[in-house]
Amino acid sequence: MPIIPANQEFYKAGKDNSVDLKAICIFAAAGFFLGEDTYFNNLKAMQPATEYELDENREVINSKVRWQWHYGPRDINLDRVTEEFSDLFEKISRRLLNGKKIILPLSGGLDSRTQAAVLNKEDNVHSYSYKFADSFDETKYGREIANAKGFAFTEFTIPRGYLWKKLQQISKINQCYADFTHPRQMAYIEEISDLGDIFFLGHWGDVLFDDMKVDSKLSFDEQLHALEKKIIKRGGKELAEALWTVWGIAGSFSDYFLSRISELLSEIKIDNANSRIRAFKSMYWAPRWTSANMNSFSHFKPVALPYYDNEMCKFICTIPEELLAGRKIQIEFIKKRSPELAAISWQDYDPLNLYNYHEFGNAMMLPLRVLRKGKRMINENVLGRKRVTRNWEIQFVGDENSRQLKAKLFGEKKFAEFIPQKTVNEFYRKFTEEDAVKYSHPVSMLLTLSEFSRINLN
Numbered sequence: 335m336p337i338i339p340a341n342q343e344f345y346k347a348g349k350d351n352s353v354d355l356k357a358i359c360i361f362a363a364a365g366f367f368l369g370e371d372t373y374f375n376n377l378k379a380m381q382p383a384t385e386y387e388l389d390e391n392r393e394v395i396n397s398k399v400r401w402q403w404h405y406g407p408r409d410i411n412l413d414r415v416t417e418e419f420s421d422l423f424e425k426i427s428r429r430l431l432n433g434k435k436i437i438l439p440l441s442g443g444l445d446s447r448t449q450a451a452v453l454n455k456e457d458n459v460h461s462y463s464y465k466f467a468d469s470f471d472e473t474k475y476g477r478e479i480a481n482a483k484g485f486a487f488t489e490f491t492i493p494r495g496y497l498w499k500k501l502q503q504i505s506k507i508n509q510c511y512a513d514f515t516h517p518r519q520m521a522y523i524e525e526i527s528d529l530g531d532i533f534f535l536g537h538w539g540d541v542l543f544d545d546m547k548v549d550s551k552l553s554f555d556e557q558l559h560a561l562e563k564k565i566i567k568r569g570g571k572e573l574a575e576a577l578w579t580v581w582g583i584a585g586s587f588s589d590y591f592l593s594r595i596s597e598l599l600s601e602i603k604i605d606n607a608n609s610r611i612r613a614f615k616s617m618y619w620a621p622r623w624t625s626a627n628m629n630s631f632s633h634f635k636p637v638a639l640p641y642y643d644n645e646m647c648k649f650i651c652t653i654p655e656e657l658l659a660g661r662k663i664q665i666e667f668i669k670k671r672s673p674e675l676a677a678i679s680w681q682d683y684d685p686l687n688l689y690n691y692h693e694f695g696n697a698m699m700l701p702l703r704v705l706r707k708g709k710r711m712i713n714e715n716v717l718g719r720k721r722v723t724r725n726w727e728i729q730f731v732g733d734e735n736s737r738q739l740k741a742k743l744f745g746e747k748k749f750a751e752f753i754p755q756k757t758v759n760e761f762y763r764k765f766t767e768e769d770a771v772k773y774s775h776p777v778s779m780l781l782t783l784s785e786f787s788r789i790n791l792n
Contacts, residue, residue: 335384337401337647338538339621340628340639342511343380346392350375353791355581360591362779363574364565365513366623368594373510373786382617403613403647405604407654415657416666422649423640423667427452427534430638435460435530437635438485439519440476442681444664445536447479449640451672453534455484460529464490464518466728469721475681482674488529496521497729498738501785507633508626510786513778515725517630527634535631537624538641541615542650545608545659552607554600561595561611565619573761573776580754608655616647726774730765739777742784748791749784 335343357371370378380386383401386394410418427449436453438461440446453459463476473489480487497504500520508517519526548560571587578587598618604610620642631637640646650658657663665688669676676688683691730739743749743758758780765773 335380335382335386336642337383337644338616338625338642339380339382340625340632340637340642342621342625344372344377344392345380345386345388345394346376347378347394348376351377355577355583356590358783359574359577359581359583359587360594362577362776362783363567363570363587363591364623365567365570365775365779366619366626367511368618368622369598373790379622382621401644401648403602403604403609403616404651405606405609405655406652408652410654410657412657412662412666415653416663416670418649419663420667420671422645423448423452426640426643426645427638430640430643431457431532431534434458434532436638437462437526437530437533439463439533439535440479440487442472442475442679442684443540444661444668444680445539445641446476447668447675447678448539448664449534449536450479450483450485451668451675453483453485458530459483459485460488461485462488462490462526462529464492464522466492466518466723467494469723472681475678478678479675482678483672486529488525490522490525492518492521492728494728494732495735495738498735501742504630505782505785505789507629510782510789512623512626513782514785515729515774515778517627518725518728520630523630523634531635533631533635533637535628535637535639536641537628537639538616538620539664540661541612541620542641542646543658543664544661545655546611546615548607548611550606550608550655557607557610558592558596558599560607561599561614562592564611564615565595566591567775569761569764569772569774569776570779573779576757576761577753580757606655608659609651612650724771724774726778730774730777731770736766739781742781743777746784746788748787752787752791753780753783 352375353373354371354375357367358373360368360371367379370381372379381399383399385398385400387396389395436457436459438446438449438453438459440450440461440463450461461476461480463473465472477487477489497514501514504514504517504520546560548557552560574591575587599610599614602610602613602617604613628637653663665676669688679685679687680691683694686694729735740762743762744755761773761776761780765777
């Protein structure tokens with residue numbers, strides 16, 4: 335298995351094909367399965383950087399870890415490490431793309447801009463961006479990047495309620511190992527796939543090339559609780575504890591969850607907290623959540639993933655954390671490789687760009703930020719023009735979306751046998767009546783478990 339697997343692979347472990355309720359509780363809390371966990375006790379996920387020998391029944395004969403995350407920072411400055419990154423990123427990208435017609439998603443962030451910087455007009459690139467219906471123009475950044483580089487460009491508007499026509503297709507693709515609200519490209523995946531031969535994707539660049547926003551000297555227990563906050567989604571722990579109770583599992587979910595991440599974290603022999611947490615996320619989050627969602631690309635066309643590359647992972651282990659923090663390397667790379675892209679607004683700091691984004695917190699920017707907030711409040715509270723800014727809003731909010739969602743949550747017999755309707759109804763009520771933001775994740779996970787039960791619990 336690669337250091338960061340792009341595809342989940344599984345092996346058989348015994349004959350107990352019962353549902354793994356503890357694993358599903360973690361899945362409900364975090365949105366992804368942890369370690370080797372799957373829905374079933376006798377099915378296990380192969381682990382990153384591990385070589386497996388399987389028999390004819392896909393049971394493990396032997397396994398061996400071939401590489402481990404570590405932290406060995408070199409004495410190197412930003413200019414030099416940027417040059418090394420540039421050479422490595424260029425080499426990996428050329429090897430993966432190999433003259434194919436490239437499909438390039440573009441956004442207002444840094445990862446896709448870094449990819450655009452490494453490409454040239456003659457590379458035969460067709461780029462695209464999408465925005466939500468009834469939202470701000472998220473495509474403007476991609477359009478400006480494409481124009482600056484001379485790429486073909488197509489923009490898409492993700493319509494409300496597209497999920498319900500695509501739900502069975504998505505669940506078949508990801509096997510319910512991730513929820514259905516995040517791969518919004520599924521609204522137009524057939525049209526997007528026709529733009530070229532291979533997707534050039536920037537997944538995991540934001541994790542590798544940034545710090546984890548913690549003090550590098552955190553104790554083990556402090557790292558553990560920092561991870562817990564990063565992993566568990568809003569409302570996720572509440573759902574997991576409810577399922578733990580209704581399924582009659584002994585002990586407490588919190589104790590079980592902490593013991594699991596403690597065991598996995600302790601196996602990573604890195605002292606620096608930022609580096610250790612990055613390694614944990616790359617070992618257990620990327621393969622089980624990011625890769626599960628990535629199937630919605632790879633099912634239709636091959637994918638090129640430069641940040642998943644083994645060489646990139648090994649490179650990261652040698653970079654001092656102070657040079658990774660704040661996306662410094664990617665920013666310097668873009669400024670040196672494509673100054674015209676660095677001059678385009680960075681979405682997180684709009685209207686500032688990669689040359690002046692650090693001024694965003696200055697007093698001179700305060701009037702603009704106040705004006706923006708006031709305009710947004712008038713649109714939402716006075717004119718009733720609430721912008722769609724979150725994935726679940728396009729899929730769960732509105733009369734038709736509500737009808738479809740309730741049919742899945744309350745109209746599936748196997749799901750009602752799997753999770754008591756009283757529990758489902760309570761979280762749906764909290765979503766609709768109390769706090770939609772907090773309870774959107776629990777509702778999304780219940781929808782995922784509904785599809786799982788429909789497909790697998792016959």
